Amino acid sequence: MTDSIINRVSNIAYNIDTDEITLPKSIKIELASICNHKCTYCIVPKLKNTKHFISDEIFYKVISEVKRLKIPEIGLFHMGEGTLHPKFKSYISYVKKTYPECVIFITTNGILLDPLKYAVKNNIKSIKFSLNGYNKLSHLDVTGCDTFDLIIKNIQELIKYRNSIQSKTQISASSIYYNNSEQDSFSEYLDTLVDKHYYTQIYNHAAKIDNKFIDLSNNSKILKHLCELPCFGLYNLCHIKTTGDINLCRFGIDEEFTIGNIMNSNLEDIWFSEKANNLRNDSTSGKLDTCNKCIGINNGL
């Protein structure tokens, strides 16, 4: 993963092979299904799940499967904030020790500095900050939390730390595009701060979020092909929930896309199962209502 995450994901999205499904190129493990932000566009604060953290048993089973199948990349996060898991640091150490060739990446809201420093110290491949406000007010508006200054300070400190120990961890940031001059100025600042800053998609989380929170007007900087059918995630990305359920959807919140549980079967048996293939085919042929309502797919992007 020498490229930025957005280029890598773009490449995957451009090269979907619907005829020859291979093992997933990347697995995201949901360490925590909760978050310390309350973003308006996000389904996580609205979920009523009870299993907030992945267990050791499930985590170790996933890592053993990922290693056995030589899956090259692991994301230690999914919909929630992975750094909230009390064992975040020991899980990084575990992956580094048991499967050293594996590329580890995370996306974070940046509130907790200590786990991020540990990740940098252990040379994980990439840390991406999800930064969806461009000043204190817009950040408060979108996240429901007054954490803008803290997060900027944490990014500055993390980069200083990374440089001081000559860690190779790539530190990037992504933002929803609001198309205003204040955001442009903030983006210019971020360009000088992180290794890479880019605008990313905004989604309605598998049609679970009211589209009123999602303004796509003038969103010229987002990447349209990430929102087109066939959905590249169904063919390339695997998501493991805190419960061990394997979910094919990039948002992993809809039971409709659950194809099995890692504690009951091998990963490849689940990934290539009839249920998984039926979901891929139905989504691609426009038979799945959820996919048809997924923002971008049928919303004129």
Ligand code: SF4
């Ligand atoms: S709802 Fe369907 S189209 Fe949207 S991300 Fe999930 S699987 Fe892909």
